[in-house]
Amino acid sequence: xxxxxxxxxxxxxxxxxxxxxxxxxxxxxxxxxxxxxxxxxxxxxxxxxxxxxxxxxxxxxxxxxxxxxxxxxxxxxxxxxxxxxxxxxxxxxxxxxxxxxxxxxxxxxxxxxxxxxxxxxxxxxxxxxxxxxxxxxxxxxxxxxxxxxxxxxxxxxxxxxxxxxxxxxxxxxxxxxxxxxxxxxxxxxxxxxxxxxxxxxxxxxxxxxxxxxxxxxxxxxxxxxxxxxxxxxxxxxxxxxxxxxxxxxxxxxxxxxxxxxxxxxxxxxxxxxxxxxxxxxxxxxxxxxxxxxxxxxxxxxxxxxxxxxxxxxxxxxxxxxxxxxxxxxxxxxxxxxxxxxxxxxxxxxxxxxxxxxx
Ligand SMILES: NC(=O)c1ccc[n+]([C@@H]2O[C@H](COP(=O)([O-])OP(=O)(O)OC[C@H]3O[C@@H](n4cnc5c(N)ncnc54)[C@H](OP(=O)(O)O)[C@@H]3O)[C@@H](O)[C@H]2O)c1
Numbered sequence: 010x011x012x013x014x015x016x017x018x019x020x021x022x023x024x025x026x027x028x029x030x031x032x033x034x035x036x037x038x039x040x041x042x043x044x045x046x047x048x049x050x051x052x053x054x055x056x057x058x059x060x061x062x063x064x065x066x067x068x069x070x071x072x073x074x075x076x077x078x079x080x081x082x083x084x085x086x087x088x089x090x091x092x093x094x095x096x097x098x099x100x101x102x103x104x105x106x107x108x109x110x111x112x113x114x115x116x117x118x119x120x121x122x123x124x125x126x127x128x129x130x131x132x133x134x135x136x137x138x139x140x141x142x143x144x145x146x147x148x149x150x151x152x153x154x155x156x157x158x159x160x161x162x163x164x165x166x167x168x169x170x171x172x173x174x175x176x177x178x179x180x181x182x183x184x185x186x187x188x189x190x191x192x193x194x195x196x197x198x199x200x201x202x203x204x205x206x207x208x209x210x211x212x213x214x215x216x217x218x219x220x221x222x223x224x225x226x227x228x229x230x231x232x233x234x235x236x237x238x239x240x241x242x243x244x245x246x247x248x249x250x251x252x253x254x255x256x257x258x259x260x261x262x263x264x265x266x267x268x269x270x271x272x273x274x275x276x277x278x279x280x281x282x283x284x285x286x287x288x289x290x291x292x293x294x295x296x297x298x299x300x301x302x303x304x305x306x307x308x309x310x311x312x313x314x315x316x317x318x319x320x321x322x323x324x325x326x327x328x329x330x331x332x333x334x335x336x337x338x339x340x341x342x343x344x345x346x347x348x349x350x351x352x353x354x355x356x357x358x359x360x361x362x363x364x365x366x367x
Contacts, residue, residue: 026058026065026107033127033347035081035097038090041284042355043078045348048097057132059109064138066123067130068103070149071344071365073351074157074186075279082286087310097127097347100157102141102148106130115140122151127347129367139318146329147338153186153362154329154336155322161276161311162190163321167198169274169307170250174199177244179263182254183221184211186362187276191252192221193334200250203243205259207357214360219335227259233293236262256280257292264295273306283355337361 029052036049057065077099080091091098105119114135115121121138125131141148146155153159165187166172178195182188183204192215195202203223204215212224223243230236236258240248247268253260256278263273281290298304314321328334339359341350343366350358350365 025056027054028057028065028130029053030055030057030131031129031344032096035091035093035095037093038081038083039078039283043081043283043348043352045352047081048348050345057107057130059107059112059132061110062112062135063109063132064105064112064115064121064135065107065130066101066103066121066125066133066138067106068101068125068128068344069120069367070102070152071127071347072100072152072156073347073354073363073365074099075277075282075354077351078282078355079286084286087312098124099126100152101125102151103130105138120148120151122148122156127344129344145326149338149340149364149366150329150336152364153338154190154334155325157311158186158362159190159325160314160318160321161309162187162194163325164314164317165274165276165309166191166194166250166252169309170252170272172198172200172250175201176249177201177203177246177268178250178252179203179205179240179244179248179259180252180254181205181227181256181259182277182279183215183224184208184360185254186359188252188254189215189219189336189361190334191276193219195250195252196220197328197333201244203240203248205255211357211360214337227255230258233258233262233265237266240266250274252276254279261292261295264298267298267302267304269302269304271302271304273304275306275308279355339363340366342366 031052034049037047039047102122105115120141120143123133123138141151178200180188180191184206192202202221204221205225212226215221216224225239249268251263251273254277257280337360347365
């Protein structure tokens, strides 16, 4: 029931809003592959009585993202490592179930996106909630195409990639949350787009459904030389932009195949996360190619564009509603499966965005 309003607090003792909250604690840093054993499940009764300016959010969709594995490293990255013994941080989409005094921007029943972590319900400041328009598209899209992955796909490609119509783009991790959107934005920008994926089924999805021009299944390409041949076959005029989500052999092959003044966008390096963060996985030293080709490599981070979220939504929102950008969700249920779903990202279990549903 909604709380707040002008109840004379000095006369009534406020009833506490005690809730049994389920949560996943990030317990232990993995040495190599992350597994459910790195997490601990608990159910705790918590007082979720909102104070002024707060709401209670009940989770419906939880995000699992590759960056969680980066933050599990003991080394600093763009921030300090995720502390152990605490609820796994994560973006969540859920409904407001209770509002505190003075809250006018949100009401009970509203859908919001908020960084609440892997907990079933929690108290959130109104300022930390993004109100969603659930009438237009599924609220779960706030975790991908109209959320953080969509934001880095959009700004990463258009700002760091500086695409010009007629150029050729290669995207690795092309059937994932970020990659599937990057390729479609590339098509809208007039590019020839080649996606690198981990299965024939994913290759079919990106070419037949999403409109990519070609796909390469990296699991059928044994080494750098064969990947270079695959690029040459699908992009006879060479490649101008590489949107990298995976690193590894695909990236090594690209560097040796890139066109003059190519732009490489480093969005992610998922092939390195499970064991290559503590001890670097040394590949060939290819920087001389940057000299020959006067190429650039730029790292991009979604949070650098947080303040420009509305700018992205103004363009991508209509694209999604009009079907110009398609998306897929691999929905896994329920809350108890969160660590398993995270592990699935590293075996390619998802097509499009991996999401856990209540
Ligand atoms: N810079 C940023 O702000 C930012 C924001 C979001 C995501 N990212 C990065 O972008 C990348 C994609 O993230 P996402 O959220 O869209 O995840 P995702 O692509 O939806 O899921 C991960 C996919 O990576 C592929 N993969 C897993 N291990 C691999 C390996 N060893 N080699 C090649 N591919 C592998 C799998 O697809 P296959 O079946 O095709 O192998 C898997 O489905 C990640 O590297 C992530 O860290 C960066």
